[in-house]
Amino acid sequence: MAGGTKRLPRAVREQQMLDAAVTVFAENGFRDTSMDSIAAKAEISKPMLYLYYGSKDELFAACIERESSKFMDAMSIGFNPALRQRDQARTVIKEFLRFVDENQESWRVLYRVAVGTTNFSDLVTTSRKRITEMVAVLIKRGTTVDADDIDFELTAVALVGAGEAVADRISEGDVDLETATDLLVGITWRGLKGVGTHGNVEPAAENT
Amino acid sequence: MAGGTKRLPRAVREQQMLDAAVTVFAENGFRDTSMDSIAAKAEISKPMLYLYYGSKDELFAACIERESSKFMDAMSIGFNPALRQRDQARTVIKEFLRFVDENQESWRVLYRVAVGTTNFSDLVTTSRKRITEMVAVLIKRGTTVDADDIDFELTAVALVGAGEAVADRISEGDVDLETATDLLVGITWRGLKGVGTHGNVEPAAENT
Amino acid sequence: MAGGTKRLPRAVREQQMLDAAVTVFAENGFRDTSMDSIAAKAEISKPMLYLYYGSKDELFAACIERESSKFMDAMSIGFNPALRQRDQARTVIKEFLRFVDENQESWRVLYRVAVGTTNFSDLVTTSRKRITEMVAVLIKRGTTVDADDIDFELTAVALVGAGEAVADRISEGDVDLETATDLLVGITWRGLKGVGTHGNVEPAAENT
Amino acid sequence: MAGGTKRLPRAVREQQMLDAAVTVFAENGFRDTSMDSIAAKAEISKPMLYLYYGSKDELFAACIERESSKFMDAMSIGFNPALRQRDQARTVIKEFLRFVDENQESWRVLYRVAVGTTNFSDLVTTSRKRITEMVAVLIKRGTTVDADDIDFELTAVALVGAGEAVADRISEGDVDLETATDLLVGITWRGLKGVGTHGNVEPAAENT
């Protein structure tokens, strides 16, 4: 009646279910999403969800897993060792924002839903930590300033935070990708000049 | 008669209840917090909660309200019109981080719990938007570069995102306040130099 | 509407609930009894059951606990140290059968339902073991035959089995209490004469 | 094609399925056994079970049927009309215990699982009644005492109960077959002497 709900091969059903789950989780968060609503969205019966994924937690984990893979795949495109530091950073940032732009649900589930869900926030924290470390390495290699004076790790934390905030805007759809990329690239590199040399870089002007 | 059933003045009770609620909400999030656990923490009966606050939603709203006020009060200290732009920014940032450091639960409830809670995420979004606007104004006034070329609003978004990320670290307790302040101040001002002039500021060095 | 379902003190409700639970468990067994049916029988809502007993398992455990106590109390009447061995045995057996007669549901729940229920069969097994040991001691003291030749423990097992079988009949209501008591008393004592002296006691007659 | 999908003749399949079913039912009881687990144990698909047996109830009935037949066959060996009463009883008891010893699952399913299963306890009750009647006849013929004074039927109930209790011990594997046989034989015949002559047979000794 609903149409097309007939005897699909396992692999297809799996994706169908994950699609539905990601959509609903992204929309309502983990706790406010019922297995019933996921089943309804996927146009299948609830037992199927349990048959394929065992429990709500495991279903959510599978969502995270899949979206996380998608994300990593997208990112890996940017990691071209042939590129110079600066170009590499730009490419990665652009791919990141493009991914968020084209996969709003993934972004929401991974970084806005999972993070606030008991048992899963650690996943995000860990993933974020790995990314932060990579950023820290990247900016460290791109800097001549005496390394001891700079807290590269915390700087990376700030840059990643900035990136996520901009990504949220992107995912809300009202920001131009190119502009956002330029902005983040700018902050990233300029953020390095003089880091650790407290306040020696003057703002362009002082009024008031 | 039964013991422990003190008749407290309304104002005191209210705070007692909000204290408990904030603590538990901060710990477990909105959906994973039961009215029972709040009542238990506050050492009062559940009907009291309903008598004073009507519903779980309203109780949570009251928490947000109170913590938000605390936050705003703390922030307002930094807004000294007598200060120069640069000093003002530094003061605000410092007060912000100090607040997060001293009020971890407030920070968590306001920015990590409410944001992921249906019906309340808008509150955060709105509040964040106000702050972002203020930052945008601040940096705009601190910049001489041709304003049309710069997306001050998006820049502010990024800076606020960086601030929140650093705040999370502060709230986890493993970061020095002064260092973090310097870092954010640095990013803020340096982030402005050359914004809008795509990539004309070279990183300190190019290797690879 | 159902009548009398109003605001009872905890202790009363507890008994009311256990009464219903024992009745329904005795009737249908553990697995075939739903919490719904117990709640219906007790004329209360399901959450009450959980509020008072936490889970189906715990509710069942509470039933076992209460019925077991009843049973033990009834039995203890028979243990009058002033009585001679023979009289004591008779008294105990009589009290046992009287208990079964007057508390059919207790008997069923304790010895016919719990025994077949995962997680609870051990309770019965243990209890039965204790009783068997007591019987073993009793018959041992009542026997002059060379103790080494007799497996008092296994004999006790057999006697207890006989007792339970007769109890089942009693609980079905078609057997006279006095007759049953005489029968068990008879088997108990006569079962001792010559135990261990293989077959030296001839049956009264041989035909065929 | 997929492998392991052998076309077996119906009779073989049937046994394979019953074997699995009996094993799992014996282990977990009726309600705690899922059709899935039986199918898994039998290494066939669930629809096969339904194809051959129609429903869980019918499958269980088939188990009971088969095990019951096995049991009856084993028992019939003992019924040698050529034997004298005493020898016949001993043979039957021995065959019974031997059967339990060698077919623990049968014993468990027939007398410990079915008995506690809605819709099937009657089967056990009926079977047990038949056996009890046979025992009643046997002991009646072996007794000279005035028949009117003795409740042979109830005596048989007790003896059967004793037998089942000892059988349980046997099935737990910690009892010697010969010893157990002697014990039951002894109780059976001695239990008769003086049955109906209330308490005129003194225990061997009186202390206390």
Added chain:
DNA sequence: CATGAATGAGAATTCATTCAT
């Protein structure tokens, strides 16, 4: 003959919320 795919119906458990005292 055999099975992977699918589900209707129910069972346990939880929780926000409300009265009667």
Added chain:
DNA sequence: GATGAATGAATTCTCATTCAT
């Protein structure tokens, strides 16, 4: 003013059973 008692309405999860291939 304060609370112990009570529940309606979900929610997660399971299982016997049935098709379409």
